[in-house]
Amino acid sequence: MAHTIVLFTQDLRLHDHPALCAALRSGDTVLPVFVLDPALLRRSARNRVRALPGILTELRGGLRDRGGDLVVRRGDAAAEAAALAKETGADTVHLTEGVTRTAARREERLRGLGLDVVSHPGLTVVPPGDVTPAGGDHYKVFTPYLRAWEAHPWRAVLPAPERVSLPGGVDPGEIPAELDEGRGETAERPLRLGEEAARHRLDAWLESGLAHYADRHDDLPAGATSHLSADLRLGCLSALEAASLARDEPGGAEFVRQLAWRDFHHQVTAAFPDMAVRDYRPRGARWRDDAAALKAWKEGRTGVPVVDAGMRQLLSEGFMHNRARMITAAFLTRTLRIHWRAGADHFAEHLLDGDVADNYGNWQWVAGTGNDTRPNRSFNPLRQARRFDPEGVYVRRYVAELADLPGKAAHTPWDSTAADGDYPPPIASPGS
Structure with a gap:
């Protein structure tokens, strides 16, 4: 045979x-x-x-x-x-x-x-090469991609096989109890991963989280996102199956749109495989080297509470809320003017879901070198914090020095004598 x-x-x-x-x-x-x-x-x-x-x-x-x-x-x-x-x-x-x-x-x-x-x-809902613009190899802007993506038929979701026949006489080999390779520190509270856990997370999300996604996905303290990103990154869960089960349910359209964003970045990376090392759209950005500022950002010691909360969530969980990812990336690239590669590489060293296409594609989008059609958009961290963490719950959860500050005061501790004396002043003006 x-x-x-x-x-x-x-x-x-x-x-x-x-x-x-x-x-x-x-x-x-x-x-x-x-x-x-x-x-x-x-x-x-x-x-x-x-x-x-x-x-x-x-x-x-x-x-x-x-x-x-x-x-x-x-x-x-x-x-x-x-x-x-x-x-x-x-x-x-x-x-x-x-x-x-x-x-x-x-x-x-x-x-x-x-x-x-x-x-x-x-790997994706729609394979990268299945939707292409007339006269081009890939879509460079999300909105026209989304229209083509939504019009494209999806393949059928396949069941798990009932039987697998293995050739005789093959040594299956040992799975090591642990591996010591890898970059970055290990998280204190990582997700449990594997197909069984992924499918349980998907079921729970469809049952109790999806319906509220459109209204709450940017709510930092609620953490009301699917938490399926690491499952998708490692392939413990099929993106197509998740999209197929969610799309016709309340809240499904907005969630599936995020899966379309994931597909978008994958088709861009398929066409531009240097996404992790080179500007997708060079726009003459001028970056600065500042080792001390980069270190403070990595450690969550910038003195800007919402930025520090996001960075500390990353270190403790190997995960960061998507809105916090945008806030922290914008602070590094737009406020500190430090190159997006430094930030994206740090994320890649810690994120359980650190996919090349999504991580580097999103970093370039925020930095203005990627697929954003508004490369100079404003992204003020204090305004973001007041909008998406209005009572400072997210900040106090991850920044222990500010845990006792009341409500909104947690966003601007440099104006308050109640902050722990170990918390630093801001390393750069975050705006107002």
């Missing part, structure tokens, strides 16, 4: 997995594989690396329940897949298509090693 490989990457799930389903439909025995690539692990956020053994163990358990297994190897992904193909006589690799240079190079290496590579959708 013929054998085929399914190489898992950013798709660590069994539900709605087109690559796995296609391999099973071929009639071959299927070899599900995940490769722990030291080079990728070293570049990843330590928070995600720390979660990986548990996610892989759960994925292996799900495959074993279906008669299969997850084969785990350590090394270069293409080389390890090719070695397994030689060992088992497989000549085809199915995988989920990515949008980064790393994903493109992996496919190129697999083909160069003599394997037939079949890529599948599964």
Whole structure:
């Protein structure tokens, strides 16, 4: 019997997995594989690396329940897949298509090693190349993209397979109890990750959070967002399944619009794979080097409470509310005039959901070098705080020095003698 490989990457799930389903439909025995690539692990956020053994163990358990297994190897992904193909006589690799240079190079290496590579959708709701403007390779502005995205039919959500047949005689390999690679510090209170937790979060969100999303998604103290971003980043949850279940429900339209933004950034990154290192739209921005200010921003010690609250949430949870991400990014790039790469790299070192397309695409949008059609828009942190954290609840939650300040006073502690003496004055004027 013929054998085929399914190489898992950013798709660590069994539900709605087109690559796995296609391999099973071929009639071959299927070899599900995940490769722990030291080079990728070293570049990843330590928070995600720390979660990986548990996610892989759960994925292996799900495959074993279906008669299969997850084969785990350590090394270069293409080389390890090719070695397994030689060992088992497989000549085809199915995988989920990515949008980064790393994903493109992996496919190129697999083909160069003599394997037939079949890529599948599964990373986004609408695959990056499925909607394109007339005369162009990708949409550069969100609104026309959204119109095309909404008009495009979605593929059917696929069920988890009932049976997976693994070739005999293959050593499945060990999943390490922990991994010590990765960048950044580990969070104190990270989310529990894995397909089971992701599906529970999705069910809870659809039942009790989605209906209020349109009215409350910018409310900083409420934290009334889905908290599914890390599940989507690691592929423990299908973006298509989440969108399909939400779109016809109360509040679903606004939530699905955010998934369209995610797809938008992915199709931009597919066309412009230098998103993490180069201005998408160079506009002659002049940046300044200020190591002390950058350090204060990273540590949540800028003296601007809403900025510090966001940065401390990131350090403690490996997550930050989306509105706080915009506020903190705008303060670094527009107030301090420090390059967006410094901020985006810091986020990438800590965020459980630090996807290349979304993280760097959003940072460039805020900095005015990306897809924002208003690159000089105003983004005043104090006005943002008064609008989205009017009683200072979010600030007092994450900035311990200000926990005893009353209400709105938490936004401007430099005007109050009640603030803890350890809290610094602002390192730059945040406006008024």
